[in-house]
Amino acid sequence: MTDPRMDVTGVGLLGEGLHSPGEPPAGIRRAPEGVDGLTTEHLIINMGPQHPSTHGVLRMLVEVDGEEVIAAEASIGYLHRGIEKLAEHRRYDAVGTLMDRGDYVSGIHGELAFAMAAEKLMEVEVPRKAHWLRSLTSELNRLGSHLVWYGTFGLDTGAMGQFLYAMREREALLDILEAITGQRMMFNYVRPGGVLADLPVGVDTKIKAFTDTFDTYLEEYDQLLGGNEIFQHRVKGIGVIGREKALAFGLTGANLRAAGVDFDVRKQIPYAAYPELDFEVPLGSTGDAWDRYTVRMGEMRESARMIRQLMEGMPEGEHTAKMPKVIRPSEGEVYASVESSRGETGVHLVSDGTDKPYRMHYHGPSLYALQALEDVLPGHLLADVVMMIGSTDVMLGEIDR
Amino acid sequence: MSPVLSAVLKFFAALGIMLVNGVVMIYMLRKVLGHLHIRLGPMHVGWKGTMQTLMDVLKLLTKEDVTPRAVDRWLFRIAPAVVFVPSLMAYAALPFSNTWRIVDLDTGLLYTFAVLSLVPIGILMAGWASANKWSLLGGMRAAAQQIAYEVPLLLSVLPVVLVAGTMNLGGIVEAQQGYWLGFIPGWFALNPLMWPTLLVFMIAGLVEINQTPFDMSEGESEIVAGFATEYSAMKFGLLFLSEFSNQFIMSALGVTLFFGGWTLPWIPAEMNHAFGPVIFIAKAYIGIAVMMWIRGTFPRVRIDQLMELGWKRLIPVSLVLIMLTGLFVKVVG
Structure with a gap:
């Protein structure tokens, strides 16, 4: 070292x-x-x-x-709710509610991963409109989740102000998500076959009002926290999870990209509307806490860009495919994954032909980040422990399930 | 008036200032932080939430005082007092105006720093006696940082003493009277040669009173509440009252040393003398507002970085500053 x-x-x-x-x-x-x-x-x-x-x-x-x-x-395990086991006793259209409660700060991604797995089993063609709506809500939710990370990361390093600024933006986002999905956190919006509903009337002005101001606010936030010399001293060169280590621990998401590995499920295994969107994947170089910070800030910029594209090019059409009342996929085993706010969130689904999954495995990226933390922390100071938990953005709801 | 009665009255005056200060500053902190954070702060108890702090004091007084079983009872009980008393003593030498001061000490500056340096002993006692690992870490941090920063803090005020030619706090204010170029007030803070000194004083002062970004000994996101973790009810209240009081004292010292104390420029001396205490307290509160501003925005420094800043940067810098000031005084004065 x-x-x-x-x-x-x-x-x-x-x-x-x-x-x-x-x-x-x-x-x-x-x-x-x-x-x-x-x-x-x-x-x-x-x-x-x-x-x-x-x-x-x-x-x-x-x-x-x-x-x-x-x-x-x-x-770990203090937040264990038995999501994987409960899923074996829910009909396919009801599992989304459980996935919401996994990574509860970015629920859409969990729902989407499950819906995609179920669609793979059923071999359903999802309409284009549904794809775009899924991408839109995903990106809105990613912004909301990253704002929570930004706020709490600041709190972990001892800064207080930016947390409440981040909450102001998040409030606007939750408002939009509530208008679209009817819920602020536990959306249950993405269903096998499509999404719950089309965009409501008037939400486009809300989204436009948000994206118009967000870029300037984001720059301010970046300067407020990232521009602070004390903060830079706290994160630069600290908590390095380098390329080899990141790959060895199976990290995904911003934690992996901070080490310079260009892996983003949205690019590598495209899903929803992402193949049609124009966006960059921000990369770091060393994999220290500062790189993780800059990568996530960059991701927020890209998300805002994508939301504008999605609103401009939103297609017309049905928001869901024709689905049977009771979903009974044929026997089989599939894996589908999405790029959630924390990395690759995947669902491994085994069906025995009944109306309930035979087995569902939930692959959450935070668990791997936490394992890497154990390896990286020795040699740092106690204050860095808190900072590192914040910088890897682990989500206990997803780890404990 | 008999000297005994006078002493008793002065004691209660100091206690009164300290308590009122505490209540006002807690309200101010909540409001300043609230508005910095785009929220309103307390709004419901009394007009604009003005009674909130008073109610909180009542709450603290009537709350159950929990003493954990494993604590060192004797130390645990006296630690808040050991923190509180020096902070009360520090009011003795503050010059609220040319006549309003509790004692007119020729070594006022030295006395104030001396009593303030007793505070970390109390904090260390609280940390040690609590039988809690977080408290212990907080106490140790407090001891380490305050010992480290006592040195640059004292060194940073020596240039002022050299220029003013006295350690009497009132005398230092007197030395800042008059004007440069006929209209710039003679405050040391307006002298560009004093700015490095002022900067060192501000940094070391913030560390000395455990304020953000140097609030290592509480560091709520790292070590829960540091030395105060196991304290409840009024013992906790005393610990925090003395913290607010120290904030006031440090700000008042800064006002005295650099910002002309109880005087305002361009107004007749009689006015200064008549409204001295008001001007002094108002100036001190401006300093406190700046501290709260910093508290609302800055992240926390890490303990090893803090130590490095103190021993490797501030001490050499302030030694050089003393030398330069000495040369300057010798050559010019």
């Missing part, structure tokens, strides 16, 4: 030195040599589940030597 603080390892300040991945931080360990002849002990800190910045109910077991993290272990 290039961290200069690592140089003191020989003096015994770091105790046992680098944490070898996979070793659980159990019990208090004694530093072998100690500092100035004094025997020192490592402290095990239980970060969460009740902690102000664990993004839901994450529990991090952190072994620290002073403020320096020696080992970190994520203890």
Whole structure:
């Protein structure tokens, strides 16, 4: 590791030195040599589940030597609702409600992944209009989710103001999503075969009002947080998840692209209206927290651009394919994935020919990001733990399911 | 008036200022932060929420005082007092006007910094006694940062002392009277040669009173509430009252050292003397508003970066500044 603080390892300040991945931080360990002849002990800190910045109910077991993290272990499952099992007892058109509650900040993406899997099983042709509506709501939802990330990331580094500014934009977005879907968070809008409803009257002016101001606001937000020198010192070169490590841990989404890997489901495995849209995929280079920040800010710009394109080119036609009342796909096994706000959200669906899925597996990107965190955190300071949880944008609803 | 009665009255005056300050500043903080964050702040209790803080004080007073079983009871109980008392003592030397001050100390500057430097002991006690890992980390951070920044803070005011030729806070204000070029007030803050000193003072001052971006010892997103995690009811109230009070004292010190204390330029001296305390407190509140502005927007510095800034940058810089000021005073004065 290039961290200069690592140089003191020989003096015994770091105790046992680098944490070898996979070793659980159990019990208090004694530093072998100690500092100035004094025997020192490592402290095990239980970060969460009740902690102000664990993004839901994450529990991090952190072994620290002073403020320096020696080992970190994520203890998950506090938000387990059994989504995968419940899906086996829901009809195909009802599973969307469960997917909403997985990654609850970007529900549309979960619904979309499931709907796509179900359509693959049934071999339904989805109308073009439905594709465009799916892309539109996806991008609106991605913006909303990234704004939550932006706000809470600022909170994690100690800044307070931008959180409420981000919430102002998110409020406008939720307003739009509510007008389209009827709900602010648990949309249940994307159904197998299409979407629930066409755009309501008057929502286009709302979206236009939003996109007209959003770009200028986004620049301001970028300057407010990203332009702050203290913030830059906090994130630049910290928490590096490089290309090899990111690929080895199976990261997707902004966390992977920050390391310079050009993988975006929207480009590589196109779905919905994305093949028809013109958008860039922002890339980072080193994979540190700063790159993750810039990639996500860039994604917000691209999302706003896509929303404008989608509104301009919105086709006419049916918003859903003709679907039977009770969906009974033929026997089979499929996997469909979308680019959610956090990475590749996928649904692996096994059907036995009945009206309920035989098995549904929910592939959430945050789980992999959390695993990578455990590996990256040792050597950083306690304050960086919080910052890193924020910068990888893990979503506990999706990890615990 | 007997000296005893006078001393008692002055004590209660200082206590009164501190308490009223606390209530006003908490309301102000909520309103300033509220408007910075495009919301309104308290609006329902009293006109524009003005009674909110008073009700909160009542709440704190009547709340159950929870003492966790594992704490070191003796230390846990006296720690809020150890934090509170020095902050009350610091009011003694503040020159509210040429006559309004509790004691006229020739070493007023040194005294104020000396009592303020007792605060981290209380915070460390609170952190240690709480038997909580977050509190311990908060206490340790407080001790580390305040010891580190006492040095640049004191060094940063030495150029002022050199130029003013006194450590009496009132004397420093007197030294800032008169005008440059006939119309620029003689405040040290308006002297470009003093700006580096002012900057060092502001940074070190913010660290010394645990304000954002240096609020390491509370750092709510990192270590929950730091040293105050296990405190509840009025013990918690005391800890935070003294924090607000320290904010006022640091701002008042800045006003005294750099912004002409109780005086305003271009008005007759009698007016200055008559309205001295009002002017002084108003100026101090402007300083506090700036601190709140910073608090509403800035992220937090990391502890190792803070230490590096203190020991490696601010101390050498302030030493150089003292040397340059000394040369300047010798050559010009």
